[in-house]
Amino acid sequence: MTERPASDKDVAGLTRAYIARVHDDSTPSGLEDRAIVYAFSRGRTKLAARFLLGALIVVISALTAVGVLAFHHDAQPSAVPTPSSAAQIQLHVVRFPGKVVLPSLDRTISDRPIVARLATDIRSLPLFPRDERCAASDGTYYSLTFTPAGAPSWTASIGAQGCEVVQIADQPLRWAAHSPQLWADLATALGLRPDQIQPSVCIDPAMRNCAPLVAFPIPPAT
Amino acid sequence: MVHSVVNVKASASLVGEQEAFERAVAPEIDRLFGLALTIVGDRGEAEDVVQETMLSAWRRWSQLRDPSNQSAWLTRICINHCLHRRRDLVRRVLWPHDRWLSVPDPRPLRLDGRLVEVDRAFRRLSPPQRAVVTLHLYYGFTVDECAALLGCRPGTARSHLGRAMTKLRKELTDD
Numbered sequence: 001m002t003e004r005p006a007s008d009k010d011v012a013g014l015t016r017a018y019i020a021r022v023h024d025d026s027t028p029s030g031l032e033d034r035a036i037v038y039a040f041s042r043g044r045t046k047l048a049a050r051f052l053l054g055a056l057i058v059v060i061s062a063l064t065a066v067g068v069l070a071f072h073h074d075a076q077p078s079a080v081p082t083p084s085s086a087a088q089i090q091l092h093v094v095r096f097p098g099k100v101v102l103p104s105l106d107r108t109i110s111d112r113p114i115v116a117r118l119a120t121d122i123r124s125l126p127l128f129p130r131d132e133r134c135a136a137s138d139g140t141y142y143s144l145t146f147t148p149a150g151a152p153s154w155t156a157s158i159g160a161q162g163c164e165v166v167q168i169a170d171q172p173l174r175w176a177a178h179s180p181q182l183w184a185d186l187a188t189a190l191g192l193r194p195d196q197i198q199p200s201v202c203i204d205p206a207m208r209n210c211a212p213l214v215a216f217p218i219p220p221a222t
Numbered sequence: 223m224v225h226s227v228v229n230v231k232a233s234a235s236l237v238g239e240q241e242a243f244e245r246a247v248a249p250e251i252d253r254l255f256g257l258a259l260t261i262v263g264d265r266g267e268a269e270d271v272v273q274e275t276m277l278s279a280w281r282r283w284s285q286l287r288d289p290s291n292q293s294a295w296l297t298r299i300c301i302n303h304c305l306h307r308r309r310d311l312v313r314r315v316l317w318p319h320d321r322w323l324s325v326p327d328p329r330p331l332r333l334d335g336r337l338v339e340v341d342r343a344f345r346r347l348s349p350p351q352r353a354v355v356t357l358h359l360y361y362g363f364t365v366d367e368c369a370a371l372l373g374c375r376p377g378t379a380r381s382h383l384g385r386a387m388t389k390l391r392k393e394l395t396d397d
Contacts, residue, residue: 008387008391010394011387011390011391011394012359012387014336014337014340014394015340015344015355015359015390016359016360017337017340018333018337018340018341018344019260019355019356019359019360020360021333021337022256022259022260023253023256023257023259023260023360024256025256025259027251027252027255027256028255028265028269031251031255031269031272032248032251034269034273035251035272035273035275035276036243036244036247036248036276038273038276038277039243039273039276039277039279039280040240040280051239089290113289116289116290116292117249119290120290120292120293121249123293124253124293124361126360126361126362127359127360127361127362171362172362174362181249181252185249
C-alpha cells in the first residue's frame with residue numbers, strides 16, 4: 001500500500017522533487033551549439049542588413065559632422081565627452097574554512113561582466129528541497145557581498161560541500177549542488193582550479209589536491 | 223570603396239556581437255532546456271523551444287539594456303515560446319494518433335515510486351499551470367514575478383497556481 005500525501009506541503013515537496021528530477025535529466029548533447037548556430041543562421045540576413053544600415057548612418061553622420069565642423073573651424077572645441085559610466089557593481093568574496101586547513105581568501109572583484117554573471121547564477125538557483133540527503137560537509141563556506149552603485153548591497157553565503165546550501169538574507173534557502181555553472185564562474189572569478197574552489201578533505205595520505213583537517217589539541221590522558 | 227569599408231566594419235561588428243551573445247547565453251541553455259522540458263513535457267519539443275528562444279534572443283539582443291537582467295529576459299522568451307507553440311498543431315489535429323508511429327524518446331525520464339504519479343498528474347496540467355508551478359515551487363519566484371514572466375496579470379497567475387495545486391492534490395490523493 002502506498003503512502004498518500006496529506007497536505008499541500010507534501011504535494012509541493014513531491015512536485016518540487018519531480019521538477020528537480022526533470023531538470024537533472026541531462027540536456028541533449030550538442031544542443032548548446034545547435035541552438036546558437038540556429039539563431040545565427042536564421043537571424044543573419046536580417047541582422048547583417050540592420051548592421052549595414054546602422055554603419056551607413058554612422059558614416060553619413062560622421063561625414064556631415066566633418067563638413068559642418070569645417071565651416072565652423074574657428075569655433076571653440078567642445079569638451080571631450082566622458083564615456084557613459086555603466087552601472088558599477090563590486091563583489092567582495094571571503095572564504096571561511098570549516099574543519100579544514102585552507103589558505104585565507106579575501107578578494108574584491110570589480111569586473112562587471114564576471115560579477116553580473118555570478119549574480120545571475122545565484123538568482124537562478126533552485127530552492128532547497130529540505131528533505132534532501134547530501135554528502136557530509138566540513139563546514140567551509142563562501143560569503144559573497146554584492147555592492148551595486150546606488151543600490152543596497154546583498155550577501156549570499158554558499159556552502160562549499162554537502163547540499164551546498166545558499167542563504168541570502170531572509171530569502172528561502174537555495175542550493176547549488178546541481179548548479180555547476182555557479183562553481184565554474186566563481187572559480188574563474190577567483191582564479192582557482194575546480195578542485196580548489198570546493199576542496200576535498202584529505203582522507204588518505206596518498207590523496208592529492210585536498211585540504212587536511214584541522215588538528216584539534218588532543219586531550220591529555222588521564 | 224565606401225561600400226566595401228562599411229561591409230568590413232559591419233562584418234567585424236557582427237562577429238563581435240555574435241561572440242558576446244554566445245558567451246552570455248551558452249551557460250543558460252541547460253537551465254532553459256530544463257524549464258522548457260517541464261512545461262512542454264517532451265524532449266524534442268523542449269529542444270525546439272530552446273532553439274526558437276535563442277533565435278528570438280539573438281534578434282532582440284540589442285534591446286537588452288541591463289545585462290544583469292539577462293536571465294529573467296531569456297526565461298520570459300523561453301516561457302513565451304513554450305506557451306505559444308503552434309508548429310505541430312495541424313499535425314496533431316489531422317493525425318491525432320501520430321504518436322503511435324513516432325520514434326520513442328531515446329532517453330525516457332527515469333522515475334520511481336511516487337514520482338511516477340507526480341509525472342502523470344503534472345502532465346494533466348495546462349502549460350501555463352506547469353509554468354507557474356515550476357517557477358514558483360522550484361525557482362522560488364513570487365506569484366507577481368511569475369505573472370511578469372508569463373506576461374499575465376498577478377490574479378491570473380495566482381489562479382493558475384491555485385488550480386494546479388488543487389489538481390495535483392486531487393490526482394495524488396485519489397486512488
